[in-house]
Amino acid sequence: MYTQGLDSLGKDCLRDETQDTGALERRFQARVDAEEKIEPKDWMPDAYRRTLVRQVSQHAHSEVVGMLPEGNWITRAPSLLRKAILIAKVQDEGGHGAYLYSATETLGVARDELIGQLLDGKAKYSSIFNYPTPTWADVGAIGWLVDGAAIMNQIPLCRCSYGPYARAMVRICKEESFHQRQGYEIMLRLVRGTPAQKDMAQQALNRWWWPSLMMFGPSDAESTHGAQSMRWKIKRFSNDELRQKFVDFTVPQARFLDLTVPDPELRWDEAAGHYRFGPIDWNEFDQVLKGHGPCNRERLEARRKAHEEGRWVREAAVAHAAKQAARESSRAA
Amino acid sequence: MTDSSRDWPLYEIFIRARSGLDHKHVGSLHATDARMAIEHARDLYTRRQEGISIWAVRSGDIVASDPAEADELFEPARDKVYRHPTFYDIPDEVKTL
Numbered sequence: 001m002y003t004q005g006l007d008s009l010g011k012d013c014l015r016d017e018t019q020d021t022g023a024l025e026r027r028f029q030a031r032v033d034a035e036e037k038i039e040p041k042d043w044m045p046d047a048y049r050r051t052l053v054r055q056v057s058q059h060a061h062s063e064v065v066g067m068l069p070e071g072n073w074i075t076r077a078p079s080l081l082r083k084a085i086l087i088a089k090v091q092d093e094g095g096h097g098a099y100l101y102s103a104t105e106t107l108g109v110a111r112d113e114l115i116g117q118l119l120d121g122k123a124k125y126s127s128i129f130n131y132p133t134p135t136w137a138d139v140g141a142i143g144w145l146v147d148g149a150a151i152m153n154q155i156p157l158c159r160c161s162y163g164p165y166a167r168a169m170v171r172i173c174k175e176e177s178f179h180q181r182q183g184y185e186i187m188l189r190l191v192r193g194t195p196a197q198k199d200m201a202q203q204a205l206n207r208w209w210w211p212s213l214m215m216f217g218p219s220d221a222e223s224t225h226g227a228q229s230m231r232w233k234i235k236r237f238s239n240d241e242l243r244q245k246f247v248d249f250t251v252p253q254a255r256f257l258d259l260t261v262p263d264p265e266l267r268w269d270e271a272a273g274h275y276r277f278g279p280i281d282w283n284e285f286d287q288v289l290k291g292h293g294p295c296n297r298e299r300l301e302a303r304r305k306a307h308e309e310g311r312w313v314r315e316a317a318v319a320h321a322a323k324q325a326a327r328e329s330s331r332a333a
Numbered sequence: 334m335t336d337s338s339r340d341w342p343l344y345e346i347f348i349r350a351r352s353g354l355d356h357k358h359v360g361s362l363h364a365t366d367a368r369m370a371i372e373h374a375r376d377l378y379t380r381r382q383e384g385i386s387i388w389a390v391r392s393g394d395i396v397a398s399d400p401a402e403a404d405e406l407f408e409p410a411r412d413k414v415y416r417h418p419t420f421y422d423i424p425d426e427v428k429t430l
Contacts (some may be wrong), residue, residue: 039400041397041399041400042400043400043401088380091376091380092380095376095377095380098362098377099360099377102360102361102362105343105361111363167360168360171359171360175381317365317369318341318365320365320366321365321366321369324366325366
């Protein structure tokens, strides 16, 4: 959220690497353990910085790419109000991307560099946005399930040890709640409509259920970054814990809609107080992450096209600013 | 991917939520000039009536203290508890003090 002239690092960060890194690291971990926030100019281990740059930039890219599956429904939303709501939601996602890119900039990475990585296809973003939205019900399912899963992931991030990321997440979480509720309301309208509309809602749930569970990432046994991120208090709960919580919250919401969760193995475990669910197709997850999902290519092409088509606007803004500045200085002279 | 958006200056944004309150730092954004900074801040930070006034300051113009020097800077206040009203013992019978 800020870099400090704001654009230089603190003294500790500039110290000779060989000097006393152990002591700095111990002090750092002690601060994290004491629930103190780490701020941009504070000393931090390189690996902590790299982990955050990776995580926060992937998160930012996900928000930006996340505008696309819904954006293509803006012109086709069924009423003027739904169009206005969808525009507001898509605008929020763009805003979330901007907050998060700002947070990564406090770690010393330029936004342009990160956007360049996204457009070059080198950066990862959430696998969920590589699935298509063939019907209006998909827009409802995305709000309900995808934004619901995002909230589950993001609420603990409001307490992340890195201050700028935590503050961005507080702002984002406030806005996500509207996203989830408008999505659930779309589903509610559909299941209370004609049989064809209800079927449309069921089909959308079928499409989005499993990809939503995959949003929490690989199972704890497979997760490569989990343990260290927990020690650094970047993460507070494991992928599997959050996934379980999401299932426990969401199954009753599906029941209320009188829709069927597409998992024949789903059952209530009375003793554990949890819903048990069937195995996740991790092969599909890997394929989508590697770029072989249904829409990976389309999403990146849409992003690149938007970037290219906006070029003249950026150029005009720079030319305008230069002209204004020249006028100012000639007036002052 | 280099293009004209590179090196747009970074601005820190401060918002006054209601009259009577201080402007509070809410985040940062890139803009070509001050006017664009205000317009983008409006779109980015006040979509839900979060503010009635915006300040935008070039990030590079802010001078900040160094956290590595926080001890030298702030330690001298630590033992001066007599600066607080609660330091003084006043009998209960004495009112409105």
